[in-house]
Amino acid sequence: MSLKTVSLISLVIVSLVFIVQLVELYSYLQIDYEWVTVTAYSKFIKVIDALLWLPFMLFFWKVFKG
Numbered sequence: 001m002s003l004k005t006v007s008l009i010s011l012v013i014v015s016l017v018f019i020v021q022l023v024e025l026y027s028y029l030q031i032d033y034e035w036v037t038v039t040a041y042s043k044f045i046k047v048i049d050a051l052l053w054l055p056f057m058l059f060f061w062k063v064f065k066g
Contacts, residue, residue: 004064011060018053025050 025046031038 004066007060007063011057011064014053014056014060018050018057021050021053 028038028046029043
């Protein structure tokens with residue numbers, strides 16, 4: 001397999017993980033139950049956790065484009 005093929009497959013997988021992380025983040029930020037404590041710190045950590053996938057996506061995009 002060529003480097004472009006491996007990079008494209010990796011880009012698709014990382015993109016799917018990123019989309020799942022965004023959906024999970026959206027549902028997590030919507031929690032307003034009285035019995036569940038959601039602090040600003042935990043919301044911040046979830047946002048950072050979702051955004052950390054972007055460098056991987058950019059890396060595989062750069063490798064794919066050449």
